Amino acid sequence: MARKHRRSITPESQLPLAPATFQILLALVGGERHGYAIMKEVAARTDGEVRLGPGTLYGALKRLLESGLVEEGSERADPQLGDDRRRYYRLTKLGLRVARLEARRLDALVRAARQKKLIGTAPA
Amino acid sequence: MSAERIYRLLLRIYPADFRSEYGREMTLLFRDEYRARDTSAGAFWIGVVWDAVHSAMSMWLDLWLARGKEYTRTLEVIMKLAGTLAILLGVFGAVNAVAEAVAAMRGTLEGAHFLAVALGGTAAVLLIAAGAALLRRTPSARYTATIALVASLVMIVIARLTHPWMSSLSQLIGIGLPVALLVALHWPRGHDRSTSAA
Numbered sequence: 001m002a003r004k005h006r007r008s009i010t011p012e013s014q015l016p017l018a019p020a021t022f023q024i025l026l027a028l029v030g031g032e033r034h035g036y037a038i039m040k041e042v043a044a045r046t047d048g049e050v051r052l053g054p055g056t057l058y059g060a061l062k063r064l065l066e067s068g069l070v071e072e073g074s075e076r077a078d079p080q081l082g083d084d085r086r087r088y089y090r091l092t093k094l095g096l097r098v099a100r101l102e103a104r105r106l107d108a109l110v111r112a113a114r115q116k117k118l119i120g121t122a123p124a
Numbered sequence: 125m126s127a128e129r130i131y132r133l134l135l136r137i138y139p140a141d142f143r144s145e146y147g148r149e150m151t152l153l154f155r156d157e158y159r160a161r162d163t164s165a166g167a168f169w170i171g172v173v174w175d176a177v178h179s180a181m182s183m184w185l186d187l188w189l190a191r192g193k194e195y196t197r198t199l200e201v202i203m204k205l206a207g208t209l210a211i212l213l214g215v216f217g218a219v220n221a222v223a224e225a226v227a228a229m230r231g232t233l234e235g236a237h238f239l240a241v242a243l244g245g246t247a248a249v250l251l252i253a254a255g256a257a258l259l260r261r262t263p264s265a266r267y268t269a270t271i272a273l274v275a276s277l278v279m280i281v282i283a284r285l286t287h288p289w290m291s292s293l294s295q296l297i298g299i300g301l302p303v304a305l306l307v308a309l310h311w312p313r314g315h316d317r318s319t320s321a322a
Contacts, residue, residue: 035149035150035152035153036152036153036156036157039153039157051171053171053172053174053175053176053179054149054150054151054153054154054157054175054176055138055150055175055176055178055179055180055183056175056178056179057153058142058146058149058150058153058179059142059179059182059183061146062142062145062146063186081156084152086149086152087149
């Protein structure tokens with residue numbers, strides 16, 4: 001597995017994250033997931049609005065692995081999905097920091113939007 | 125033909141490395157989706173094809189950018205070696221010019237010969253300056269190297285015209301090296317740190 005170009009990576013240098021990337025990191029905050037579990041969680045969280053296809057999901061995972069935000073866990077079968085062994089992915093410490101920073105960045109944006117009365121004053 | 129087989133064919137549009145690394149996982153995910161969703165509607169397949177085309181283009185772009193960076197890194201190493209070579213040959217030329225001038229002064233020194241030796245020595249010093257600039261690889265150093273190389277080339281050509289007995293090796297180094305370095309310095313390349321930093 002390619003895990004290069006990690007030396008100069010700082011959490012701040014990763015921001016802002018692409019929406020799909022942030023969705024994947026959010027899904028992994030809950031623990032190890034395989035690709036289909038990530039896809040299902042993202043679809044459920046966004047009421048089906050964001051559906052990550054296999055290409056988008058694994059393309060994003062490849063980049064996250066290369067930048068050290070995500071790492072591979074064990075490879076095992078998911079009893080609910082059959083006998084096929086699946087790769088599991090999990091957040092690294094760097095990935096968790098980046099996800100936190102991105103959440104704060106988005107939070108600040110939403111607060112600014114509230115101040116400008118673009119959206120309601122109380123969280124929806 | 126089964127849906128999974130069609131999807132496996134679709135995977136061929138991805139770069140081979142990506143396909144061999146993630147192709148199996150992508151096929152599994154496709155299979156899970158195919159089982160879970162209503163696939164009778166054309167929208168499912170439109171989504172699948174769109175996802176594949178869109179992400180494959182992105183993967184190819186990443187691959188080409190990585191190759192471009194690799195190419196630029198290789199060029200930078202070559203230019204550093206060329207800079208070191210220019211310094212070494214410049215020092216050799218300068219020492220040679222001083223030795224020749226000292227030797228010539230002991231005997232009767234012809235005017236044209238003295239001029240050729242002085243020009244050769246100046247060209248060697250300019251070659252050292254160009255080599256040092258090539259090692260720095262900043263935008264201003266690139267400009268300095270170009271000026272120094274052109275000036276060195278002009279000096280050697282004038283020296284050759286005033287002193288037709290210049291050795292073939294001196295001509296090869298004095299004319300060939302600056303020309304080769306100028307070509308290498310201005311050869312079109314992809315992302316170049318030295319120019320993009322300007």
